[in-house]
Amino acid sequence: MSRRKVTVAVSGLNNIDSPGPGIPVIRGLRESKTFDVRIIGLSYENLEPGIYMEDLVDKTYQIPYPISGTESILERLIYINNKENIDLLIPNFDAELFNFIKLAPYLDKELGIKTMMPDVELFEARHKSELHKFAQKYNILVPMHRTITSKSEIDEISKEYDYPLVIKGKCYDAYVVNSKEEALSSFDKLSNKWGLPIIVQEFVKGGEFNVTAIGDGKGRCIGAVPMRKLYITDKGKAWSGITIDDEELLQLSCSIVEKSKWKGGCEFEYICSEDGRYYLIEMNPRFPAWVYLAVAAGQNHPDALMRLALGEDVKSYEDYQIGKLFIRYSYDQIVDISEFQQIAMYGEK
Amino acid sequence: MEISINKNIVLNDSGFVFNPSTGDSFNTNEIGIYILKSLIAGGSIENILTSLTSEYSVDSDSLERDVEDFITMLRIYKITSVV
Numbered sequence: 001m002s003r004r005k006v007t008v009a010v011s012g013l014n015n016i017d018s019p020g021p022g023i024p025v026i027r028g029l030r031e032s033k034t035f036d037v038r039i040i041g042l043s044y045e046n047l048e049p050g051i052y053m054e055d056l057v058d059k060t061y062q063i064p065y066p067i068s069g070t071e072s073i074l075e076r077l078i079y080i081n082n083k084e085n086i087d088l089l090i091p092n093f094d095a096e097l098f099n100f101i102k103l104a105p106y107l108d109k110e111l112g113i114k115t116m117m118p119d120v121e122l123f124e125a126r127h128k129s130e131l132h133k134f135a136q137k138y139n140i141l142v143p144m145h146r147t148i149t150s151k152s153e154i155d156e157i158s159k160e161y162d163y164p165l166v167i168k169g170k171c172y173d174a175y176v177v178n179s180k181e182e183a184l185s186s187f188d189k190l191s192n193k194w195g196l197p198i199i200v201q202e203f204v205k206g207g208e209f210n211v212t213a214i215g216d217g218k219g220r221c222i223g224a225v226p227m228r229k230l231y232i233t234d235k236g237k238a239w240s241g242i243t244i245d246d247e248e249l250l251q252l253s254c255s256i257v258e259k260s261k262w263k264g265g266c267e268f269e270y271i272c273s274e275d276g277r278y279y280l281i282e283m284n285p286r287f288p289a290w291v292y293l294a295v296a297a298g299q300n301h302p303d304a305l306m307r308l309a310l311g312e313d314v315k316s317y318e319d320y321q322i323g324k325l326f327i328r329y330s331y332d333q334i335v336d337i338s339e340f341q342q343i344a345m346y347g348e349k
Numbered sequence: 350m351e352i353s354i355n356k357n358i359v360l361n362d363s364g365f366v367f368n369p370s371t372g373d374s375f376n377t378n379e380i381g382i383y384i385l386k387s388l389i390a391g392g393s394i395e396n397i398l399t400s401l402t403s404e405y406s407v408d409s410d411s412l413e414r415d416v417e418d419f420i421t422m423l424r425i426y427k428i429t430s431v432v
Contacts, residue, residue: 207371228372245357245369322369323359 003036007084008306009113011042012092012286013050013057017330018235021092023049024292026056028302031295035306040084042091046344052335059084062347066096073099074106081111088114088309090302092286094171097123116264116309118217118285125260126283128168128199138256140280143271144202154183157200164203169194174236176203204271204279208232209246211253211270212287212294214301216314217263221254222304223317225294230325238290238328243297245322252278265291265305293326352420354388354429371427384419388429394420 008029012020022041029037041060043051051060061080064072080086089107091100100107101120107113117123126134135142143166146157157165158180167183168174169190177183187198213224226249231240253268265287270278287301294301297320307314343349359367364382366375377385380401387397398416402409423429 230372242372244372323367323372 003032003034005038006035006087006306006310007038007040009040009042009080009084009086009089010057010092011044011063011090011096013041013043013048013053013060014045015049015053017233018237019289019328020048021287021289021291023053023056024289024295025090025092025287025302026050027292028295028300029306030056031300032303032306034303034312035310037306038084040080040086042080043343046340049333051343051349052333052339060343060349062343066093066099070099070102074103077103077107077113078111081113086111086113088116088306090115090305091117094285097285114309116217116305118260118263122260122262123285126285128170128282129197131280131282134283135280138259140252140256141277142280143204146200147197148187148200149196149198151184151187154180154187154200158183161202166201166203168199168201170197170199201281204273204281206271206273206279208238209244209249209270209272209278210238210241210288210290211249211268212265212291212301213253213257213262213268214265214287214304214308215257215260215262216308217261219258219261220316221257222308222314223294223299223301223320224250224253224257225297225299225301225320226250226253227290227293240325240327241290241293243293243320243322243324249278252280256283265301290326293324294320296326297321297324352388352394352429352431354385354423355427356389358385358389358428360385360389366428368426368428373426375426381419384416385423385428 010022010026012022014020015023026039039057041050041057042063043060044065050057063076091097101117101123104115104117107115129147132142132145164176164178165183166174166176167186171194173190175186177186190198208229209226211224211226214222216222226244226246227241228244229238229241233239267284267288268280269282271281272278291301299317299320304314355370357369364377366377384397398413401412
């Protein structure tokens, strides 16, 4: 059966030591049995490795940083769409999602670009600073959690709770701190980099488990695959992981996707405490960088997202292979200066 | 003491053990393989001890202690639980 040709724009091409999900998402899309994809990469920096991966990305355009606002992003997307006629857009950065969610109705109606994202309300509800309320609503355990905007609040927290604690940035980064002094220093680092608020979380000792999942936005969980981190980098990212058989993790995650009517890809991060209870640490509003493990285990979540967004009938996955591992590696791409010049000077390559 | 073993564990003849619930994997020797296979088949600790005593020249106290250590390790790694 011949596959329908579609053009998909994908961001998150920063396949670095703390990778964005763009490249693994593209690998999933390229394995689609329904669609033959042309991939348009959307990049922010000239050195995002995905720009130069010509076997995966057909053409890349730079786009304005999220802070520049929806108008300049829309202007750029209109330019790109006039050249590429995009069918589907899959943003993969937390920080850019707000703008794209805002733009989604216009993109669909005026430019014919489909997306698959939750609405703003749901996107905001699972935010790190709101996680406590979110978890309460869906009856999930979360560690003690405080959202703070000034360093003086660390004084109170130090009196109330024992160290270690976890200090988290608004969107990215987290530090485990063992004293008030370390907490204050982490507050400075994170607020300078990501702004306020800062999130203080109880440190739960235990194994780290993640789940990649996808919802159709109507209360159906299309697929979910749990993974245990086997090797963790100094940035807390999984460098290696394995699919596991854990019904409780699957039920917890699917129940959130179903009850919240989550639309699109997402990732749940849990810690299993020493007494065997799962604590939700974060819910990320996009696929994780390890999503290709789910593809390899039999659930092609990026393809399912593409098919849902483009109006195909998509059945829920019921199974996946247990004991499938991913082992990340680094690889030096050799790039001619002319290729770098192309993206650096013209913003497209 | 009754032991319940996670029936989903994968055990091959070379002694590679995989616990699909946790993602942990281990290597064990032929005695470990024997104990695990016996537990999977529903054997009791008493039967395992009797069988190993007749097979190996070992005093029963040492054997009991070693098997108990092994069972404790299995419990720590969530391969077994005490019923």
